[in-house]
Amino acid sequence: MLRNNKESFGLISILFHWVIALIFLGQIPLGYWMVRTSDFTLQFSLYQWHKSFGFLVLGLSALRLVWKFANTRPSDPATMGPLERATAHAAHVILYLSLFIIPVTGWAIASSSPLQIPTFMFNLVVIPPLPLGISDSAEAFWTAIHAYLAYFxxxxxVGHILAALHHHFWKRDAILTRMLNPHRKAPERQLTQKVKS
Structure with a gap:
């Protein structure tokens, strides 16, 4: 099942979700490591990898957003109350915005840095800088915004992950399984039948 239906996500949505999530979360320890190493050759490579993966997240997120609007969104299980639905929606909005804003602020850091080190995306493409003012203060500003948004x-x-685990192990609904198995046609109905039997 490539496309979403009313009960489960399709394979393409699932791949977008997990690939972007793994890269996005992996960027945090990579970013932490690159600013703390004293090996300048290694630091240069880590910066280039960090920037490359950032642009990859930006591109994949744009494609994912297009796919999201072109597909049905599975309905929420009946186990979710109004407050929980509102909280989940707010978390999704924050995470979607982060996938765009954080890479762009990282791009702004490289663009405003007085060092003007080119960005070699996976050593294949040189990314041009944004038309921003170049100064130490501008670089420090974008660095702070980038870091605070990344940690936030x-x-x-993490809250999103814990909520999914809570639904899977405590409420035993289909919130997590529908993002794991694209062939699951009616996860909640199947679970109910198993409980009854």
Missing amino acids: SAAVA
């Missing part, structure tokens, strides 16, 4: 979105992502 990581905290939201």
Whole structure:
């Protein structure tokens, strides 16, 4: 099942979700490591990898957003109350915005840095800088915004993960399984039948 239906996500949505999530979360330890290493050759490589994966997240997120609007969104299970639905919706909005804003602020750091080190995306494409003012203060500003947003979105992502695990192990609904198995036609109905039997 490539496309979503009213009960489950399709394979393409699932792949977008997990690939972007893994890269996005992996960027945090990579970013932490690159600013703390004293090996300048290694630091240069880590910066280039960090920037490359950031642009990859930006591109994949744009494609994912197009796919999202072109597909049906599975309905929420009946186990979710109004407050929980509102909280989940807010978390999704924050995470979606983060997938665009954080890479762009990282791009702004490279663009405003007085060092003007080119960005070699996976050593294949040179990414041009944004038309921003170049100064130490501008670089420091964008660096702070980038870091605060990254840690904030990581905290939201952890809450998102814990909520999914809560639904899977405590409420035993289909919130997590529908993002794991694209062939599951009616996860909640199947679960109910198993409980009854």
